[in-house]
Protein backbone atom coordinates (compact mmCIF):
# COMPACT_ATOMS: atom_id res chain seq x y z
CA UNK A 34 0.00 0.00 0.00
CA UNK A 35 1.19 3.45 -0.97
CA UNK A 36 1.79 5.44 2.21
CA UNK A 37 1.01 8.77 0.61
CA UNK A 38 -2.40 7.40 -0.47
CA UNK A 39 -3.17 6.48 3.14
CA UNK A 40 -2.01 9.85 4.42
CA UNK A 41 -4.08 11.69 1.83
CA UNK A 42 -7.24 9.69 2.56
CA UNK A 43 -6.86 10.11 6.32
CA UNK A 44 -6.63 13.85 5.81
CA UNK A 45 -9.66 13.73 3.54
CA UNK A 46 -11.54 11.82 6.28
CA UNK A 47 -10.72 14.53 8.81
CA UNK A 48 -12.01 17.17 6.42
CA UNK A 49 -15.14 15.15 5.71
CA UNK A 50 -15.87 14.86 9.46
CA UNK A 51 -15.95 18.64 9.68
CA UNK A 52 -18.37 18.95 6.79
CA UNK A 53 -22.00 19.89 7.23
CA UNK A 54 -22.93 16.70 5.38
CA UNK A 55 -21.30 14.56 8.08
CA UNK A 56 -22.67 16.66 10.94
CA UNK A 57 -26.17 16.17 9.57
CA UNK A 58 -25.51 12.48 9.06
CA UNK A 59 -24.45 11.81 12.67
CA UNK A 60 -27.18 13.90 14.23
CA UNK A 61 -29.71 11.49 15.76
CA UNK A 62 -28.20 8.62 13.81
CA UNK A 63 -27.88 4.88 14.25
CA UNK A 64 -24.92 2.57 13.92
CA UNK A 65 -24.84 1.29 10.36
CA UNK A 66 -23.97 -2.19 11.64
CA UNK A 67 -25.62 -2.85 15.02
CA UNK A 68 -28.31 -0.13 14.82
CA UNK A 69 -27.74 1.35 18.27
CA UNK A 70 -28.67 5.05 18.52
CA UNK A 71 -25.79 7.48 18.22
CA UNK A 72 -25.21 11.17 18.65
CA UNK A 73 -22.44 13.62 17.77
CA UNK A 74 -20.35 12.39 20.70
CA UNK A 75 -20.66 8.66 20.15
CA UNK A 76 -20.76 8.42 16.36
CA UNK A 77 -17.60 7.46 14.52
CA UNK A 78 -16.77 7.36 10.83
CA UNK A 79 -16.16 3.99 9.27
CA UNK A 80 -14.75 3.36 5.81
CA UNK A 81 -16.76 0.49 4.32
CA UNK A 82 -13.73 -0.42 2.24
CA UNK A 83 -10.85 0.44 4.59
CA UNK A 84 -8.23 2.96 3.49
CA UNK A 85 -5.63 0.24 3.98
CA UNK A 86 -7.45 -1.80 1.32
CA UNK A 87 -7.62 1.09 -1.12
CA UNK A 88 -10.87 2.66 0.08
CA UNK A 89 -11.31 6.40 -0.31
CA UNK A 90 -12.70 9.03 2.05
CA UNK A 91 -15.72 9.78 -0.10
CA UNK A 92 -19.38 10.00 0.82
CA UNK A 93 -20.30 6.65 -0.68
CA UNK A 94 -17.54 4.82 1.20
CA UNK A 95 -18.17 6.12 4.72
CA UNK A 96 -20.89 5.18 7.19
CA UNK A 97 -21.80 6.20 10.72
CA UNK A 98 -21.00 3.52 13.26
CA UNK A 99 -20.46 3.13 17.00
CA UNK A 100 -17.00 2.93 18.57
CA UNK A 101 -17.53 -0.72 19.44
CA UNK A 102 -18.22 -1.78 15.85
CA UNK A 103 -15.46 0.43 14.54
CA UNK A 104 -12.79 -1.08 16.78
CA UNK A 105 -14.14 -4.57 16.21
CA UNK A 106 -13.92 -4.08 12.47
CA UNK A 107 -10.29 -3.00 12.77
CA UNK A 108 -9.46 -6.22 14.62
CA UNK A 109 -11.01 -8.50 12.03
CA UNK A 110 -10.25 -9.25 8.42
CA UNK A 111 -12.97 -8.27 5.96
CA UNK A 112 -14.10 -11.90 5.73
CA UNK A 113 -14.29 -12.31 9.51
CA UNK A 114 -16.14 -9.01 9.73
CA UNK A 115 -18.73 -10.16 7.19
CA UNK A 116 -19.27 -13.30 9.28
CA UNK A 117 -19.75 -11.11 12.34
CA UNK A 118 -22.33 -9.00 10.51
CA UNK A 119 -24.29 -12.08 9.52
CA UNK A 120 -24.47 -13.03 13.19
CA UNK A 121 -25.74 -9.57 14.11
CA UNK A 122 -28.59 -9.93 11.65
CA UNK A 123 -29.74 -13.35 12.82
Ligand SMILES: [Zn+2]
Pocket residue numbers: 064065066067068069098099100101102103
Ligand atom coordinates in the same frame (compact mmCIF):
# COMPACT_ATOMS: atom_id res chain seq x y z
ZN1 LIG B 1 -22.39 -0.61 16.25
